[in-house]
Amino acid sequence: MSETSLQITGLSKSFGGVQAVMDVSFSLHPGELLALIGPNGAGKTTCFNMLNGQLKPDSGSVMLFSKETVGLKPADIWRLGVGRTFQITATYSSMTVCENVQMALLSDRQQLMSFTRRASRMYRPEALELLKQVGIVEQEDRPCSTLAYGDLKRVELAVALANNPRLLLMDEPTAGMAPKERVELMALTADIVKERNLSVLFTEHDMDVVFAHADRILVLNRGKLIADDTPENVRNNPEVRMVYLGTETEEIAHA
Amino acid sequence: MLNYKNWLSGMLAGIFTVGLAVPAFAGGTIKIGDINSYKRLPAHTIPYKMGVELALEHINSAGGVIGKKLELVSRDDNGKPGDAVKIAEELVSKDRVALISGSLFSHIGLALTSFAGQRKVLYVAAEPLADALVWAKGNRYTFRLRPSTYMQAGMLAEQAAKNPAKRWATIAPNYAYGKDAVAAFKKILKSLRPDVEFVAEQWPALFKIDAGAEIQALSAANPEGVYNVTFGGDLAKFAREGKLRKFFDGKLILGLLTGEPEYLDPLKGEAPEGWLVTGYPWYDIKTSAHNAFRNAYEAKYNDYPRIGSIVGYNTMLGIAAAIKKAGSTDTEALVDAMEGLTYDSPTGSITYRKIDHQSTMGAYVGWTALKDGKGTMVNWTYRDGAGYLPSDAEVRKLRPAN
């Protein structure tokens, strides 16, 4: 097996007696786009939150670039090179687009305790460069609170890329976007992955996006991993079809 | 009793009634700055102000002092010492008052004491009881009329010492006044009766007494005598719970200030019986001077005097006497005049001692009883304040050199 970015072994988590994630193991390699799919409530977001340190697993191990991260705080895991985007966009609504990215840069350069210079003037060129990469540089000075949803997703991507991560965790990166934007954003992500040799783990409900971009697909159901395979094999997996993909035979005729 | 009959007209009039009567600096008057907690504790301060106004009426109708009328500029301190200091500044610098007087709460009195010393303004403290006001924190510019905590505690301790009770318990609100009152009592009683022991001390939070629990705690110590410093709502709860739980039976209960109408009257038919208290039996004082005061007060207000009324009245008499003696309103002259000033009042002759600026106004000590469904004091005697102050040598130690 080649070098792994991420090696998960036996990850489990329960909330008040409900087993949200049960003995999940998988791995992720550099340059790979790995999709994590499954019905709502299958444990995808719980999984994500354990990888990024927001939740502490009950048991199991998360090896990030050969380093155990269980027990580390999100801020520490971020410093190991993990960028994250959220299912519901999490940006700073009282700041401009550019300032959102500058925040990540300020954190990366350990300038958060600085009391002297004005934050809005620090690392601005680098921030603009990142915004250019994700294609919204022309909106640099707009308040984030006035941005369209799709553009917010791009801001999140730029923020996530600010510390040169080696792994991106993207929770439903295209949720709430129009079909056209979805494709554009995923194409952009795929380009960046290739260019920087990143790994990406993402969850998604849009099967067009998943099957178009994922190199490999994991399927979670009721906390358990039921498939870890190529898109083609997953598409034909009967269990996956039953619990998640559904069958085209139930198609309702247009009345 | 409700006084809603005319509350609407009262409200409208009240909102737009300015506390100060004449804004301009009239040549023919001497202004006295009055600061008190008229909103925080109106039950005490309103009778005080009524006494003050009665005195001013008497003084002015007799031709004023040194040819001028006395005029009161009255302000509410909101019960906050910081506000009181600000108002004092305003009265002195804006209203050009000759001196300031008033206040009820000890801490506000102390704040004004400090202000008076710093700004060199005469401050005649009427009611605050804190001993520090004339001793530890005393200064050249501050005088106090009412007998202090130490003096009144001494009056009760003197009586307690004559009683066979040996096991004593105390209950006092947990703050400076309560602590002072208990410390003074313990010290004086111990010196008079070395054989007494203090078996319990309870310190309920001020105005947050959990009376049932406190009574239980006290009775667990099984005392023979109880020295009680609670007042206001705390006293009402304490008296009621104690009576219900038969805690007072067979014990000697002392009540500091409990005999003052402000505290005794709200208890109505449930006023404690047989407590030894300090207070003000206005209904029973038969001297001609007091009769004149009482009659005038009742005629003017259609109400009977409270302790605040007599303190207010005596405060203004003293101020008038001082101005007369000084012959001017110059602060230094006034201070010199106040030192050792002796004047007659409805409660007898009063002297502002030169050594510590405490007046010798006394208090009435007696036993509580129920009469016509109301608490009264019986078998009382007037104790002149002069007899309950420490020796001059001790005072010199207590009071910083000026």
Next chain:
Amino acid sequence: MLEISNLNTYYGRAHILTDLSLNVQRGEVVALLGRNGAGKSTTLKSINGLVQPESGSIVFENESLNRQSAHVVCRRGIGYVPEERRIFTDLTVMENLEVGTRPPRKEFPVWTPERVFEIFPNLAEMRNRPGGQMSGGEQQMLTIARTLMGNPKLVLLDEPSEGLAPVIVQQMAKTIHDLKREGLTIILSEQNLRFATKLADRAYIIEKGVIQYEGTMDDLAADEDVRNAYLTV
């Protein structure tokens, strides 16, 4: 049944809907298509009174709904199923239905919990489960069920397929289809053209707060240019 003309809605200083007009006939399913941020949700909220339009008129069954608050609109017979589901998480399934319950209307079928459970059989199995302990799909079902308890004449469905697993989306389509057969009139806000195509009779396409296209679903299916311009990949 519903006639909207020249609606203008603002959020603060931002002009969200511009001169928007649309109408719905009784028994129809009308799709409101457009991408995120186009103004679909705002249109629905303007109808049901959660957002107050600046100008324009909304007439429902020949009565004006202008400047009415949400509860009045609901009482007139317009039910609303929000995009974010907004289940009462502390309340059980039955209690969620209780909150939605309104008195029955003449000439319209009366919804009871039992009838609702016929349409959503898996809800029946979790009557006493708090809303917070249900999966996203179950919550989406409960939101619709809750709105049905108000015996609406017209239902505003805001992106019912959003964020759901494909298999659940299929179930959802079937459910909406059943509701339509029950005689319910529906405005369906959607981005998922495939989903809308299965269900709707007519469609409006909205872009930047302006209606860009209006036509039957069949017309839309035939009009590749429009689909390419506003909807497709």
Next chain:
Amino acid sequence: MGFFIVQVLTGLSSAAAVFLVASGLSIIFGVTRVVNFAHGSFYMLGAFFAYTFTSHLTSVVGFWVAMLLSAIAVGLIGVVVEILILRRVYQAPELFQLVATFGVILVIQDLALLVWGAEDLLGPLAPGLDSTVNIFGTLLPEYDLALIALSLIVLVALWFLFNRTRWGCLVRAATEDREMVGALGVNQTWLFTGTFFLGSLLAGLGGAAQLPKGGASLLMDFEILAAIFVVVVVGGMGSILGAYLAAVLIFEFNAFGILILPESTLVLMFLLMAIVLILRPWGLLGKPEAPGQLGQVGPPELPYQSASRPLRIIGILFVCFLFSLPAFADDFTLVLAIEMLIMSLFAASLHFAMGPGGMVSFGHAAFFGGGAYAAALLVSHANAPMEVAMLFAPLMSGVLALIVGWFCVRLSGVYLAMLTMAFAQVAWSIVFQWDAATGGDDGILGIWPSAWASDRMAYYYLTLIASVGGILILRHVLFTPFGYAMRAVRDSAVRSESIGIRVSRQKWLAFAFSGFMAGIAGGLFVFSKGSVFPDEMAIPRSFDALIMVLLGGVKTLWGPVTGASVFTWLHDEISRFEYWRLLLGTLIIAIVLAFPQGIAGFFGNWWHRLRNKGI
């Protein structure tokens, strides 16, 4: 044995009235999100009404009818307040409503004085329950048992109301999502009014029920406030059973605590609260608050911009005006100006934490008073000169804020606010009751400025430079990376964590910095007054700061300064009138209704519109 049982029962009965009042507060907050400071006033009114009614209805039945009538009367007053005032400001930024409730407190205080007079009113003993029962040789008043029964009846009735009736179901739903309840056809306006009626009714019932244990007095409103807030928070916001458990826990703790440590009253309650919240941050039976429930509604805040040229010029001109003030102002104007400047800095320091920091503090007076006490203690015990003491003041309040903040920043929203209040009360209790060190209520006196600053004009300049400097520093910090990180944490904690910002530490340091700056104000204050008293740490002082910030507008940097100046000035002007509380309260309510964004917020919007029109 008897002693033990009676002590337990006494604790239960003491808990009863407080539980009734607290449950009302909890219900009102749960549904309307209004932190009702006037709840204590409703409790007080309950007692006064009950006094009046029981004096007419003296039979056994009449007594209980009077209790009920009092509760209903207070409930109706609550309805009037809700309809006339609160209903109009639900849309305002959250917490703003509490300014209105503060106005209501002032109005009710004066009206009660007008109607019932100044004297404490002793309640009657409950007819038929005016004796005692003998429990293993120890006597317990019968009415104590009645109170225990009443509290249990109300507890069960409320449970039934909320869990078994449609109305209760709607209220619980509205607690979670009021807008959605409206969209489902429920007229939330009346649901809110109904809730306010119920909550006020319970406050009134509590006030009425305690009448036979004590009476009615004009001081009752503030006296119960801290206790009911503690009960609600310890029990868990919105949990009725939690409130009951908390009330019982606190009063049993007190009943037995005073046997062991008689002097620990006051501190005990707040200590218990702090312990509970450290172990269970959302109270005994509470649920975690959804993020952004407090201080995060209303239109989104705009990104910070450097002041535009006209604003800059106005600012410079204003500072020039302040510098030239002594040339034409009289002595007292300077005294007032000193106070306005100090309060502006105090309010600005609170704004730093609650606006950009998103941490609302109900106990900011702890740091103001803490600074004042630090300076005063250093002067009185170590004879330090003013200059040293003034530097020491912010350092000590900074340290105090570090300690308090360490516990508080793990919470958010109203829990954080309540915990800060609890710590402030602990600090206040220590200062108030530990008179050996602090002089207790008698305060610390004679803290006057050094000779060079003792002249009023000199002290004015000292205050001017320190306050304006402090406010400009606070403003500057907002523009630095530290200030940005603080705002980032407020805007989105998860995003901040995932870009490496240490959320708790950032909040902690921001909180401490805010306390540090409040300490400067406290140091200036003590030397301007010459003395310091526990009042400077007490709840009303914290409320003052909160009112100043909200009155000015929490979303702008100049809101707190405007609010502090207006409030201080108004207070001084109006307190010349005899019924000034009525007048001030009415005026505050009028301002709230006229400027729901705060005064500075209102003029800020107005300025914005003017600029956008190109004028």
